[in-house]
């Protein structure tokens with residue numbers, strides 16, 4: 001992700017408290033209060049510029065979506081998208097996913113999307129990968145027992161690593177694909193990164209997984 005410094009980002013995000021939740025801790029265990037009603041709650045970690053999140057929210061108005069992105073300048077684009085779409089079932093958090101359990105209570109989420117997360121190929125950076133054990137531990141905590149993790153990446157190394165990491169953690173997989181766009185899966189919503197890779201003819205790896213308790 002190419003980062004462009006936008007000094008006005010923080011101020012603009014703060015000017016939209018209806019969409020960007022400044023202190024997500026205060027909704028922990030009661031996210032329905034941040035929306036106008038109670039609906040299933042799906043979270044995308046590392047949401048980037050919010051294409052996937054916005055299109056999913058338009059497609060599924062009966063679900064609440066929350067996007068978490070650590071860079072304010074990137075989240076700004078997501079905010080513009082949400083505003084333009086005129087949807088009310090999305091909230092954005094300018095936060096680090098490492099603090100997920102500060103924002104959500106045990107079993108509070110129904111689904112978690114990890115899309116084209118940074119691969120961090122060096123071994124010494126393993127802990128930064130969003131499928132590293134410490135992140136999986138948090139996902140297990142915040143997802144309800146029927147909750148699922150949906151993961152997509154263009155990076156074969158990260159996909160292999162994630163399969164191993166999740167399997168070591170005791171997760172069970174289904175709908176694993178080594179070439180999503182040739183798999184016949186219906187209803188796939190593309191992320192911004194995914195569009196770029198698909199245009200280059202590269203395969204997309206995808207899996208759905210759940211925790212076995």
Ligand code: SAM
Pocket residue numbers: 001045046047048049068069070071074095096097098115116117118191192193194
């Ligand atoms: N999901 C988007 C897509 O598929 O187009 C963006 C992919 S981009 C490669 C990964 C994004 O995840 C970046 O915007 C990065 O800032 C964000 N990210 C990575 N680690 C994060 C973390 N620990 N907490 C929050 N955001 C994170």
